[in-house]
Amino acid sequence: MEKILVGLKRVVDYNVRVRVKSDGSGVETDGVKMSINPFDEIALEEALRIRERGEAAEVIVISMGSSDAQQQLRTGLAMGADRAILVETPEGIDPLSRARALLKIIERESPDLVLLGKQAIDDDNNQTGQMLAALWGRPQATFASKIGTAGDTATVTREVDAGLETIEIDLPAVITTDLRLNEPRYVKLPDIMKAKKKPLDTLSVEDLSIDPAPVLEETAYAPPEQRARGIMVDDVAGLVAALKDKGLI
Amino acid sequence: MAKVLLVAEHDGDTLNPSTAKCARCAADIESAEIHVAVFAEEPSAVAAQAAALDGVAKVLTVANAANARPLAAVMAPQLVELAADYDYVLGPSTTFGKDLMPRVAALLGVNQISDIMSVEGPLTFKRPIYAGNAIVTVTAPADSKLVATVRTASYSAVASGDSAPVESVDVEAEIPGHTRFVELQTGSSDRPDLQTAARVVSGGRALASSENFDIIYKLADTMGAGVGASRAAVDAGYVPNEMQVGQTGKIIAPDLYLAIGISGAIQHLTGIKDAGTIVAINKDEEAPIFEVADIGLVGDLFNVVPELTEALS
Ligand SMILES: Cc1cc2nc3c(=O)[nH]c(=O)nc-3n(C[C@H](O)[C@H](O)[C@H](O)COP(=O)(O)OP(=O)(O)OC[C@H]3O[C@@H](n4cnc5c(N)ncnc54)[C@H](O)[C@@H]3O)c2cc1C
Ligand SMILES: Nc1ncnc2c1ncn2[C@@H]1O[C@H](COP(=O)(O)O)[C@@H](O)[C@H]1O
Numbered sequence: 001m002e003k004i005l006v007g008l009k010r011v012v013d014y015n016v017r018v019r020v021k022s023d024g025s026g027v028e029t030d031g032v033k034m035s036i037n038p039f040d041e042i043a044l045e046e047a048l049r050i051r052e053r054g055e056a057a058e059v060i061v062i063s064m065g066s067s068d069a070q071q072q073l074r075t076g077l078a079m080g081a082d083r084a085i086l087v088e089t090p091e092g093i094d095p096l097s098r099a100r101a102l103l104k105i106i107e108r109e110s111p112d113l114v115l116l117g118k119q120a121i122d123d124d125n126n127q128t129g130q131m132l133a134a135l136w137g138r139p140q141a142t143f144a145s146k147i148g149t150a151g152d153t154a155t156v157t158r159e160v161d162a163g164l165e166t167i168e169i170d171l172p173a174v175i176t177t178d179l180r181l182n183e184p185r186y187v188k189l190p191d192i193m194k195a196k197k198k199p200l201d202t203l204s205v206e207d208l209s210i211d212p213a214p215v216l217e218e219t220a221y222a223p224p225e226q227r228a229r230g231i232m233v234d235d236v237a238g239l240v241a242a243l244k245d246k247g248l249i
Numbered sequence: 250m251a252k253v254l255l256v257a258e259h260d261g262d263t264l265n266p267s268t269a270k271c272a273r274c275a276a277d278i279e280s281a282e283i284h285v286a287v288f289a290e291e292p293s294a295v296a297a298q299a300a301a302l303d304g305v306a307k308v309l310t311v312a313n314a315a316n317a318r319p320l321a322a323v324m325a326p327q328l329v330e331l332a333a334d335y336d337y338v339l340g341p342s343t344t345f346g347k348d349l350m351p352r353v354a355a356l357l358g359v360n361q362i363s364d365i366m367s368v369e370g371p372l373t374f375k376r377p378i379y380a381g382n383a384i385v386t387v388t389a390p391a392d393s394k395l396v397a398t399v400r401t402a403s404y405s406a407v408a409s410g411d412s413a414p415v416e417s418v419d420v421e422a423e424i425p426g427h428t429r430f431v432e433l434q435t436g437s438s439d440r441p442d443l444q445t446a447a448r449v450v451s452g453g454r455a456l457a458s459s460e461n462f463d464i465i466y467k468l469a470d471t472m473g474a475g476v477g478a479s480r481a482a483v484d485a486g487y488v489p490n491e492m493q494v495g496q497t498g499k500i501i502a503p504d505l506y507l508a509i510g511i512s513g514a515i516q517h518l519t520g521i522k523d524a525g526t527i528v529a530i531n532k533d534e535e536a537p538i539f540e541v542a543d544i545g546l547v548g549d550l551f552n553v554v555p556e557l558t559e560a561l562s
Contacts, residue, residue, distance in 0.1 A: 124379070
């Protein structure tokens with residue numbers, strides 16, 4: 001395999017407890033810690049391992065978003081990616097347009113494998129990989145917990161509701177990662193220095209001339225209904241009594 | 250009239266309850282006429298179950314050996330062909346629907362609404378974002394098809410008892426050969442299914458081994474409950490992945506949920522916020538799980554759980 005393309009989305013770090021702005025106009029993202037989407041870190045780790053096994057020559061990371069996403073791309077380069085592409089887009093570009101933009105990059109780069117996360121933990125959409133595979137007319141293997149490559153095919157184990165499903169797909173293809181695929185490596189300081197010299201190309205989404213997609217309008221944001229703190233019981237007898245009280249046993 | 254097509258989820262023999270939950274959501278769309286599409290090798294048994302769902306006006310079956318397994322790349326072009334006659338195309342936000350529906354949306358040239366939790370108008374819906382920390386209202390454009398997944402934990406299943414007509418249809422869509430099913434490993438169990446069980450007992454990292462998880466199974470069996478787990482317990486290999494509850498596992502809404510030795514991380518809570526009653530057993534009185542528990546008990550699970558099992562049997 002020649003090239004693997006990996007999507008890295010810049011998202012609010014998973015440890016941040018996100019709050020809705022008091023006027024309901026969005027969520028509070030000012031000053032909060034931003035990171036690589038955790039699933040994308042796993043995707044990159046997997047790409048690096050495939051390259052380190054000698055089964056791929058080059059790993060390219062790509063992010064779509066504001067110029068701030070350079071930070072996440074630099075982290076990706078420090079983890080070991082060979083080069084990076086930033087596609088500058090307006091705030092909140094929709095998943096279909098993202099998939100169309102990725103397809104344009106695929107047309108330029110001809111990767112053998114595209115590795116994305118199964119979902120971005122901000123919008124929780126879980127769409128981009130499937131959409132990209134559809135537009136590309138290629139196989140998809142979503143929610144991967146194990147990936148093996150052999151020549152022109154990949155064998156992927158997927159975490160599905162019923163258990164573990166294994167499928168075989170022809171390459172090129174899109175694979176999206178689940179959490180148990182691997183544990184991403186830590187970035188070491190010397191790698192951060194080295195990463196500064198690696199190439200990072202910037203394009204604007206207009207350069208890619210993608211068709212405009214029908215966009216879903218987000219009209220209001222609200223906090224979820226809160227569950228109230230209930231009662232504490234002292235012992236098992238108290239628990240059984242409380243359950244009886246509620247008619248649950 | 251709004252023409253709604255639901256894609257049936259099934260295992261070849263039995264309709265998954267997620268379809269009856271989607272039917273409940275579809276019925277909230279103003280003047281909906283609901284049809285169900287069944288893709289299978291031999292669809293008749295599943296079609297009969299779908300035809301029985303309240304509110305379903307018609308069932309379309311597409312019989313094809315290629316449809317023996319639910320491969321998104323195989324099903325999507327067929328579903329797109331059927332979608333020509335519909336305004337809405339809905340699937341469940343189970344791993345089946347999450348895999349398939351965005352592929353369909355992209356082929357139809359539209360964005361997808363993921364995880365509908367309520368229908369607010371013909372084109373307006375609510376859905377959770379940021380692991381359920383915010384609920385956003387989205388409105389789809391009027392002049393395109395609407396493709397969406399339904400957050401099944403937000404809906405109860407419609408009843409069964411009707412009998413809608415079943416129509417076999419031929420589709421011309423070219424079926425790709427680039428994606429091939431190899432195998433499905435399922436932990437076969439006689440316990441109630443996690444996603445539909447009225448009671449669920451879940452264990453966390455505190456169980457510390459798969460042997461120790463036995464006390465969770467014993468309690469669950471005493472209560473007739475399904476069994477779940479936190480991600481930490483799955484990652485550590487105490488239980489298989491299909492038992493994970495949470496943002497990236499299963500989103501469930503049992504009447505009664507017992508969280509045992511689970512701290513209550515936001516990603517876990519996302520999976521249980523629609524539960525009727527949450528019981529937490531944890532030795533740390535500061536554990537965040539107690540902030541959402543209806544009944545909390547501070548104690549060592551290795552004493553409490555056997556005692557509770559005893560008290561309930
Ligand atoms: C992108 C992402 C997605 C995630 N998705 C999920 C998901 O879907 N589901 C999920 O569950 N997690 C998910 N997580 C992980 C989540 O953040 C937590 O790490 C995980 O839920 C912790 O599991 P736990 O509560 O079992 O373990 P811990 O947090 O370690 O908690 C163990 C608890 O057991 C208690 N305890 C220890 N010993 C005893 C004893 N003897 N008796 C009683 N209590 C005891 C402790 O006090 C503690 O509260 C996700 C994380 C990320 C980053
Ligand atoms: N703006 C983006 N830049 C790079 N990759 C992205 C972007 N948005 C989505 N992706 C990729 O698509 C995956 C699924 O995202 P989503 O469909 O938004 O849940 C993510 O895990 C990323 O790998």
